[in-house]
Amino acid sequence: MTGKIMKGIGGFYYVYVEQQGLYECRARGIFRNKKMKPNVGDVVDIDVLSEEEKTGNLVKIHKRKNQLIRPMASNVDQALVIFSIHEPEPNFHLLNRFLITMEQQEIPVIICFNKTDLSTEQQQEQLRKDYENSGCIVVFQAAAKGEGITQVEELLRGKTTIMAGPSGVGKSSTLNCISKDRQMETGEVSEKIKRGKHTTRHSELIYIGEDTYLMDTPGFSSLFLENIEKEDLKYYFPEFTPYENTCKFNGCCHIHEPGCEVKKALEEGKISKMRYDDYCMFYEELAQQKKW
Numbered sequence: 377m378t379g380k381i382m383k384g385i386g387g388f389y390y391v392y393v394e395q396q397g398l399y400e401c402r403a404r405g406i407f408r409n410k411k412m413k414p415n416v417g418d419v420v421d422i423d424v425l426s427e428e429e430k431t432g433n434l435v436k437i438h439k440r441k442n443q444l445i446r447p448m449a450s451n452v453d454q455a456l457v458i459f460s461i462h463e464p465e466p467n468f469h470l471l472n473r474f475l476i477t478m479e480q481q482e483i484p485v486i487i488c489f490n491k492t493d494l495s496t497e498q499q500q501e502q503l504r505k506d507y508e509n510s511g512c513i514v515v516f517q518a519a520a521k522g523e524g525i526t527q528v529e530e531l532l533r534g535k536t537t538i539m540a541g542p543s544g545v546g547k548s549s550t551l552n553c554i555s556k557d558r559q560m561e562t563g564e565v566s567e568k569i570k571r572g573k574h575t576t577r578h579s580e581l582i583y584i585g586e587d588t589y590l591m592d593t594p595g596f597s598s599l600f601l602e603n604i605e606k607e608d609l610k611y612y613f614p615e616f617t618p619y620e621n622t623c624k625f626n627g628c629c630h631i632h633e634p635g636c637e638v639k640k641a642l643e644e645g646k647i648s649k650m651r652y653d654d655y656c657m658f659y660e661e662l663a664q665q666k667k668w
């Protein structure tokens with residue numbers, strides 16, 4: 377049978393097989409010899425040992441589409457990052473850092489601004505404008521009221537998505553909305569839907585529906601930029617791309633150079649000042665890193 381590794385704890389891997397359920401599996405010695413460590417998100421073949429006890433052995437790991445380091449996961453199609461518009465106020469530095477780390481790993485991002493009920497139309501318009509050319513899909517919702525959830529569900533369908541976001545923004549509320557209709561059918565899997573409130577959470581996939589999985593990722597507070605040369609930072613801001621080859625100087629970093637088209641676009645309001653300011657801040661941060 378073929379399934380997906382939902383979580384790994386203490387040498388056991390929990391493999392979900394659609395229509396069949398969750399199997400507790402051990403990895404056979406061959407993986408250890410090959411130095412291949414099974415990952416959450418891996419598509420695997422299992423041999424069932426006992427159908428009553430739902431136990432089995434991992435016998436094969438299918439070729440990975442990708443392998444994320446932060447968080448540790450395989451075959452991730454996209455990221456859903458949730459921020460609330462209010463309570464707590466969005467930390468844009470954190471969001472912009474997150475977008476860079478995802479861009480580095482070539483993971484498309486959906487930005488979901490939650491708690492629209494606490495915000496005005498203008499605030500939403502500003503957020504939409506700030507991120508319209510960031511390369512991300514931007515959606516708005518009020519999870520507590522179930523508003524805007526269907527668009528999120530549609531974006532998740534058929535994909536494996538990692539979910540991230542600071543504390544208190546509404547991740548659990550979103551998850552509850554999304555999985556509400558399905559708790560009946562998925563039976564034991566619905567048990568897994570309850571998010572742990574413990575500090576040491578393991579990365580774990582949740583089955584949402586056919587071919588649709590969501591990973592609730594622990595840890596978000598510190599997003600240290602690494603493995604980026606300051607000269608390359610501009611490539612992580614897709615809104616700069618249209619101007620990339622039009623600046624006066626080759627290799628323009630869009631900060632102090634004269635004849636910079638990015639700065640011109642900024643002045644004309646075509647690039648978000650908030651995003652640009654963070655670009656400058658991160659650039660300086662990377663420049664300082666190099667000196668140590």
Ligand SMILES: Nc1nc2c(ncn2[C@@H]2O[C@H](COP(=O)(O)OP(=O)(O)OP(=O)(O)O)[C@@H](O)[C@H]2O)c(=O)[nH]1
Pocket residue numbers: 490491492493494517518519520521541542543544545546547548549550
């Ligand atoms: N006004 C309003 N409140 C919301 C909305 N969604 C969630 N909340 C509230 O925000 C608080 C935090 O929501 P959670 O879903 O627990 O947030 P979380 O991101 O899972 O938080 P952590 O578990 O700390 O990571 C709760 O009191 C929710 O009721 C919303 O759309 N509008």
Ligand SMILES: [Zn+2]
Pocket residue numbers: 623624628629630631633635636637638639
């Ligand atoms: Zn420039």
